[in-house]
Amino acid sequence: MKKMMIAFAAVALSALAFMPAQVLTIGSPMPDVANISMQDVSGKQVTLKQLTTGNGLLVMFSCNTCPYVIKNQARTKEILSYAQQQQIGVAVLNPNEAYRSKDDSFEAMATYAKAQGYNWAYAIDKNHVIADAFGATRTPECFLFDSKGILVYHGAIDDSPSDADAVSRKHLETAIQELKKGAAISVPTSKSIGCSIKRLSN
Template identity: 55%
Template sequence: MKKILMAALPVAAIAFMAFKSISDPLTIGSTLPSAETKMKDITGKEVSFKDAMKKNGLLVMFSCNTCPVVKKYQSRTLDAAKLAAGKNIGVILLNPNEATRTAGDSYEDMQSYAKEQGYDFNYVVDNNSAMADAFGATRTPEVFLFDKNNKLVYHGAIDDNPNAADQVGRKHLDIAINELVTGKSIETPTTKSVGCTIKRTK
């Protein structure tokens, strides 16, 4: 029995280390991580958060092609991206689903999906879910809004109803964007993201 426990210990330690490689979610006020790391955009260009940043900040969203919740949110994602762009806030979506690159979340699938949906903003591959790990992101969709000083001001869901756009009670992200650009403090800086789990390989 003692030998079995000793043999299992390294495996348990490895599993613990793998789990710990995913950071806790960024806290409000945290600095945008890996701002200059380049990621492959659907246009073929290499893009960083710094490249995508605009005068008033940056909207980062972890998303994908395959999650049913992402699809339910698709029109609202486009609306939020349009609002952000109109307020001089950059927009970048990341696909962190490394485990499903051959099952609907490949680079080519991302290009096709973005074209179908009319994306006019950056949509990049998050290789090995590295950025999702750094942000502590666990869901798609999941949003992180940063101000012009690269500080996190809002983290969570797009709104309070993942199932029905016509039954939304509060548009969390839209409100946070408007509060940010008008210089107000964010009334509700964190909300709970509801969606599909990110498909990591570890």
Template identity: 50%
Template sequence: MMRTFCVLIACALLTAFYPKETSLEIGAPIPGADVKLQDISGREISLNGARGSNGLLVMFSGNHCPYILRNQARTVAICGYALQHQVGVILVNSNTTLHNGEESLAAMKTYAAAQQYNWFYVMDKKAVIAAAFDAAHTPECYLFDKNGRLAYKGAIDDSPGNAGAVKTQHLQNAINEMLAGKPVKVNTTAALGCNIKRF
């Protein structure tokens, strides 16, 4: 009995010192919407500044994660699709522990040029945006509607590790349903990928 009591006290103390972050709920407004982030162009941009007339796609990304590499073509395709439909696009690199190396602004610029990005790719220097979103993986996607409300969160599709096995285009379906003014049927999926290196 005493042992059980001690375990419960220890758990309570751990919870007090390490509170659980809450996940961003569907319908929530854009977190950290006005925080200025450095883009690879050299200018600063906020999430609100990146919004299009029909909404905003925020994707946590990077340069070297194997899942990012497996999703290169899919990332370019879905970001281009969003822009074509006036949904702003911003990719966020929150890998703070690697910002002086392979995830540096210079490395991001080189990677973006190779991938022919024509959207924002920003450095989240202190992982403020990752913390605000409670984002944990790369790639991990958040789609906001024209009113800045979360319509979808999760993966690009149902097979992050293997492009050849994709059956459902979750993010594209969400964009289409959102633009049609319909509720997104599948509004939350599991984002599989590399852990964001922010600690």
């Protein structure tokens, strides 16, 4: 019995070791990960600091094959292009480290980005360090920071992740508009619906 208890405790501690930090709350500064170098599909190394503009930064955790990512492909391109038009930096990060030798390899990411017509950074979040620091759990999942690096919106692109035809409110687009106006974000959080991030413990 004692051996079983010890084994159970070891498994529990091991699982906890791979749990992400508590999710970043609205009004929090960006965690100390802005200078971490990441491999982008362009072949260059990028950091969140480099990608941040004077108007802020939109970070989206995503991947190649999650059904919810696929359902949101058109909306993803639309909102990221919109963010760029508003001179907000864009970083799409792939944290699926457990799938790095499979569908979320660097080569697969590069192929996916080309097929999707990405003209923004799509980089490897190695060992899901940034996802862990943000407390991200899903793909897709969005974090919008203002010019001072303060989180102003966290959640989904809109209120109908599984059905584009049923969208009644574009949460992220509205948050970007309000950010640009210097107004308070009317809906600062929403529920991210998608595939779980494939962490190394999964």
